Amino acid sequence: MSLLCWALLAVAGLGPWKGRQGDTPPCLRVELLDGDGQPIATSFVSVLVIDEQGIERLPVSRGGAFELCALPPGTYWAAADGIGFQQTTVRFEYEGKPLDIAVRLPPRHTLWVEVESSIAADAMEAWDLAAFAGSEPLTTGTLAQPQGMPTGMAADLALAGQSTFYPQRTNGGAMPKTVLGLLEHDQSYPIKVSLLAGEQVVATKDVGENSKSVAFDIPRDFLEQTGQLSVSVPAPPKTASVGLYSRGRLLAVRLNGASDDPVLFECVPRGIYLVDVRVSGHSGLQKTVEIRGGEVTQCAIDPSLAEVKVGIQLLRDGIPCPGEVHWRRDGDDPSLPPQRMRVGSDGIATAFLHRGRYAFSARASASMGVPLEASIVYQEIGAAAESAIVLALQAPGAVVLPAEASGTVRVVDSTGAVREHVRLQGFPRRVVLPAGDFVATMVRADGEPIHRQFVVRCGETTAIDWQ
DSSP, X not given: OOHHHHHHHHHHTOSOOOOOTTOOOOEEEEEEEOTTSOBOOGGGEEEEEEETTOOEEOOEEETTEEEEESOOSEEEEEEEEETTEEEEEEEEEEOSSOEEEEEEOOBOEEEEEEEEESSOGGGOTTEEEEEEETTEEEEEEESSOOTTOOTTOOSOEEEOSSOEEEEEEOGGGOSSEEEEEEEEEOOOSOEEEEEEETTEEEEEEEEOTTOOEEEEEOOHHHHTTOEEEEEEOOOTTSOEEEEXXXXXXXXXXXXXXXXXXXXXEEEEXXXXXXXXXXXXXXXXXXXXXXXXXXXXEEEEOOTTSOEEEEEEEEEETTEEOOEEEEEEEXXXXXXXXXXXXXXXXXXXXXXXXXXXXXXEEEEEOOGGGOOEEEEEEEEEEOSSSEEEEEEEEEOOEEEEEOTTOOEEEXXXXXXXXXXXXXXXXXXXXXXXXXXXXXXXXXXXXXXXXXXXXXXXXXXXXEXXXXX
């Protein structure tokens, strides 16, 4: 903005605060209260102040509240959240004068979930827990973790609404096996809690107002309907990582231990799955398989297919710089995350990729915490022994998702890959993107999707109108 513009805003009282030396700037003070109107300790809660451009500001905890000083006049949203509390958003007008606002946070409900089964918890990666209020899903989360994940951590967490599921494992292999989880949600009772295996409902329980826990006992006849998946990856002396995906969600990860022994997934519910194999950081090989009940599905993947050595260089203003490069091959499942690799201070990295057409992009940190982005570069990796990619980093652009809309927004780039998945929560959301063409799809509460195409240019901010 030019100096003349700032001067006019200052005369009108709309510019950033500028006082005399030694003066104290006016401050916004946000106090958080619980359901009974009592102050909440700031160590258990957090506040973000968001303007109409979706730019977030973090207030400072001081004197039992949150303060933000020298804030330009305008329309803002205060989004507050905390452990055991529902997220709450308050819109307010700030006129450049001292202002105190109070935000009341209703408590979140907690429910212990217990599942008993005759199978080990480690074999239940593909099993989900789902909670419903009417027909609206509250949350889903896996019951067990892939090997190597610490106990109590969610290996996969697909959220819908304002709910969280924290799975935990107990009793270390005793019979019967018990899986515990804590479900936090914002919905009013009664609700329904369902145990899912793939897309199949194993059992459903009604949970009333005073319920603190719900228990499931998996019927043995249902376990007989599950199958096994055996994946052969001849990779010695290298180690292969085998991932099992369903509907774009990572369910389990296995390592072959640099041996010829097949990687085995047990008690997998019937359905269609994607197997993703990566050997020593090389490009992933993917294969779709169908699991049938009571059968062992064999899947053989040969990672020794010819690969091409690809040199990648990151430049900023013609000078090599560190960062992270991402790539995705045509035909890969767009719901899966792209391959990625760190690039050192010399700006050079080497990858071994299978033949095909790839989309490359990159990101690096810059001053003031604003990331630099490289526009998507398409490259055909062919029969040549080696190939080279140069990615030029530059200031990114951004898109603002307006506060008036409500629902879930998915932003997809020109390769079909999902770049952002945002749930609108009553305040503007600013999404930083590289230059390029994108499509934003908002799914409204009634399930009706709305599609909008938009273009992002370097250093510019665009806005989406859902009307």
